[in-house]
Amino acid sequence: MQDSNGITDQPELGPAEALTADKASGSREKGLNRVLEILEFLHVTQRAIGIGDLAKGVNAPRSTTYTLVRSLVDAGLLEMEGDGNRVYFGKKLYLYGMDYVRGNDLLRRGRQEVDNLSRETGETSELCMLQSGRYTIVHSSPGTRPFRISSATGLQIPLPWTASGRLLLAGLERAAIQDMVSDDDLLLPDGRRLQLDDFIADIATARTTGYCITSGLVDAYTKCLAAPVFAAAGKVEATMCLVVPIDTTADKTDELLTLLRQRAARLSIAG
Amino acid sequence: MQDSNGITDQPELGPAEALTADKASGSREKGLNRVLEILEFLHVTQRAIGIGDLAKGVNAPRSTTYTLVRSLVDAGLLEMEGDGNRVYFGKKLYLYGMDYVRGNDLLRRGRQEVDNLSRETGETSELCMLQSGRYTIVHSSPGTRPFRISSATGLQIPLPWTASGRLLLAGLERAAIQDMVSDDDLLLPDGRRLQLDDFIADIATARTTGYCITSGLVDAYTKCLAAPVFAAAGKVEATMCLVVPIDTTADKTDELLTLLRQRAARLSIAG
DNA sequence: GCGATTTGTCTCTTACAAAAGACACATGTA
């Protein structure tokens, strides 16, 4: 077990760096890996897809894909859509997901707090976590504004684009941060490029102030207020955040921030 | 952590001739199948478990189990618990589960209706579906009674024990029904044994009346009212049900049943 | 303290699953 200090991952630089671009065209793949790719592919696709297309999408042989999909459908992890040649996630995954929620106090209470917060403030509120090194919106509640402020549950966004990202990485070694952030991640949606050092400085700042606000990073019309949720130790396990119009007054922002920090703190204790 | 339900038997009988009956003997198993067993095992266990125990639980070689678990943890389908030698479901499964909900109107609206219904009536309400041939409580909302009426999301119960079961099988061939119902399923919790023919007759009745009520089947103190939710065709896709004390008056029962059927019908259309 | 047990990693072998490819049957479209 060597998870604690980031020794975990250097496996993938071992096998020949060849095939720079997209994907190892490689030879024979382990079935389980193919399955994991299939699931991930469905996750980004967000809708049912034909098995043929699925095979193309994960770059797997058609015959293999058919057998794997059949297994998964039999197991209930996937389901055939209506006519019977497209597949998507199945009930069993939903059940497993509910099991996860049940076993995870933080998530369960966090969802509740987020829902409350967005109902009380009318603003879009989110619960965010790191998911295998990626920033993930674990739960979001839409708020009551006329225009929809993006953000769907499960959405994954580069860490440097977000206020939460700065909090979630608090306390990590420089090397660890560097590992989690690709060059592409540092390129903001508006075309500006963030310097890694600046980002790391942001993280340090966010750590000491205990919150973080970013303006116009993900898009030009919103700003994001985020507050850390701590696990047992001092570790940042999640963040709660509010997404508000960028022209929200300073007073209003302060008020919301205070409320947000208070709720995030409430979530931290009692864990 | 003893064997709660006696699955752990055959402690040290020769692995060779273990072809007793139900279980396929040793031989080599496909990795994917092992994974599916692991997930299912965690689902019934309902908590984090050591990898060694997991290997025992699914009756897989230790080395294999370690490899698979590592893959799954890396993929985020499983997560290591605290100290790092126990595992349980991971965030990714939760995300996939949410994807399923998003892609499934019926489930999404059904959860809503169930929550409403139980809030309005104060009774425990559930949304039930068939999950790979098994009756499954897909969502439940507790109601306000002092004593907890069982029923947890994800729970699986033999079809003949439930009112919903009788509705869910409506329209199926006798053979299909027979396939889904084992002899054990026909043995009720109170020791009585249901005749398959009676059960099939119940199903036919339920189909024509458009609802089903069972009294004291799962336990002696409750009765269960169930109404069908139809998919596009006339197919029963799910049921909504209310679990109420067995001594609920006929009038009250009628009233609840009317409400339940109305809500279930509302869920059926617009699909 | 000192065995007995459990945990996590590693190596080696071969049984077998992943892949290739052929086939049959749909579609669509020139």
Next chain:
DNA sequence: TACATGTGTCTTTTGTAAGAGACAAATCGC
């Protein structure tokens, strides 16, 4: 009618992943 394109199911081949086992290190039980 031919001609492409997509789908689902076979069979065959062979690269490799599942499994057995050995190991060191941790953990438990007295």
